[in-house]
Amino acid sequence: MQIGTYLTKQISSNTYTFNSVGSKGVVELRIIISKDDQQESIYYNLAFVVWNRILNDIDDTIELRNGDMDRILATVANTAMLFMKTHPQSLLYIQGSNSIRTRKYQMGISKYANSIPPNLGILGLLDENLLNGSAPAWKWEHFKTGTNYHAFLLYTK
Incomplete structure (x- = not known):
């Protein structure tokens, strides 16, 4: 990621903590x-x-609005990439x-797509029937900017 990240602290095997610092405080x-x-x-x-x-x-329902969304998303993305480095056979659902x-996650992925290491891939989950009103037909595809997804899957290539 080209933007700065917050320092994270691992507090259990797969739980990390960090502080957002912005207009609403810490x-x-x-x-x-x-x-x-x-x-x-x-x-x-x-x-x-x-x-x-x-x-x-x-x-997970609080709207933070602390003025540091890019830095927060960069921190989360950095943690996800580090997790994939130590768990290369895993699939990480987001x-x-x-x-x-x-949608915010998608915008962050799109904005910093060039910073994603070449050994990682991202799939997006979309409903192929969204526009025709039929029952959902879920499909994973390689992430493309400009497409609205319902979820993402990070994997090691």
Whole structure:
């Protein structure tokens, strides 16, 4: 990534913490990479959430608006790329908690596509029947800018 990232701290095997610093102050964020429930699975899910210190729990519904979205997304992307480096046979699933967040992720991927290492690939999940009103027909394709996706899958080539 060409933009600066925040320093992350690994707090458990696949959980990382960092602070967003911006117009709303300092906000603790977490990146949680969890394995699919099946023991032999190569699928992992990446969750990016705000840490609620009062409840001592995560919250993926808060709209942060701290003025540092590019730096936050760069930090999450950097953590995902480091995870793939140490888990090259894995597939990392990424989807926002709502369509607006997924769209923000997509814009970040598009904006910094040239910074993605050549050994990593990204697939986008789309509904082939979205425009004709039929039941969804989900399909993974290689990520293309200008196409709206419902989720993303990071893999090692």
